[in-house]
Amino acid sequence: MTTETAARETIARETTARLMIGTDLAAAMVERAAARAKVLQETTGVQPCLATVLVGDDPASATYVRMKQNRSKKAGIGSRSIVLPAETTTEELVAELTKLSEDPEVHGILLQHPVPAQIDERAAFEAIAPGKDVDGVTMHSFAAMAFGEPGFRSCTPGGILRLLEAYDVPLAGAHTVVIGRSPILGKPAGMLLLASNATVTYTHSRTKDLAELVRQADIVVAAVGKPNFVRGSWLKPGAVVVDAGYNEGNVGDVHFEEAAQVASLVTPVPGGVGPMTIALLLEQTVDAAEAQTAARR
Structure with a gap:
């Protein structure tokens, strides 16, 4: 346990909030995925394979990709790393993703985002075969989440739902305020919560009277990308607070110390949502490998 995590646990013990920690739950998910990957390889000779694509040399993105590759290896999932220069064009990236989509030895594809400014990120995502x-980034996956059809979930929103379920947070009828409108985080989080019978209000950094809206929420999902943006004074006493933000210095989008004085449950940063994101990515890679192997039989 890091000094920072220990300090935050001490804060939580001294206040009303209980921590929603994703570490152990994520580890159990990865362990189950590893067992399934082993069975698949032993029975069919197929090892699940995740291809990661990184454009440019952003240190944070490179570190995150390495972490995913290391977790893949521990789960018995093969990895293929493609690193493209920062000056890569949309057409070049689309061609690389199309090639991976057509490669039968690759079962899952992760395009690390954000990509350089000259690239049309949506066009790149759509080059990934559904x-x-x-990672649940295509329009096909979003539609599946919105309509409740089979498909892959966006990993962070999907991980959030699993975390809420694990902590027995009642979703049916709960008023949930999602702060953020990213197509791979805020928007799909709202869709998944709506599918669980929550009442969802979408907000963002430019929403008028945002604090008043947040104060009405039973559940708050912060995914706005601004450090310490959500203050404790914004929260209804006893609210459940999910911090999906990650900013420089291990700081989330929620002012943790203030939120811990008001909330009933709150996720720490790090150690809350983050581990769930990677665990779901690996789980869905095994899902994809099983489905593709069965389809070829």
């Missing part, structure tokens, strides 16, 4: 979209 059956290999284990």
Whole structure:
């Protein structure tokens, strides 16, 4: 346990909030995925394979990709790393993703985002075959989440739902305020919560009277990308607070110390949502490998 995590646990013990920690739950998910990967390889000779694509040399993105590759290895999932220069064009990136989509030895594809400014990120995402979209970033995956059809979930929103379920947070009828409108985080989080019978209000950094809206929420999902943006004074006493933000210095989008004085449950940063994101990515890679192997039989 890091000094920072220990300090935050001490804060939580001294206040009303209980921590929603994703570490152990994520580890159990990865362990189950590893067992399934082992069975698949022993029975069919197929090892699940996740291809990661990184454009440019952003240190944070490179570190995150390495972490995913290391977790893949521990789960018995093969990895293929593609690193493209920062000056890569949309057409070049689309061609690389199309090639991976057509490669039968690759079961899941992860395009690390954000990509350089000259690239049309949506066009790049859409080059990923739906059956290999284990990060849940394509329009096909979003539609599946919105309509409740089979498909891959966006990994962070999907991880959030699993975390809420694990902590027995009642979703049916709960008023949930999602702060953020990213197509791979805020928007799909709202869709998944709506599918769980929550009442969802979408907000963002430019929403008028945002604090008043947040104060009405039973559940708050912060995904706005601004450090310490959500203050404790914004929260209804006893609210459940999910901090999906990650900013420089291990700081989330929620002012943790203030939120811990008001909330009933709150996720720490790090150690809350983050581990769930990677665990779901690996789980869905095994799902994809099983489905593709069965389809070829």
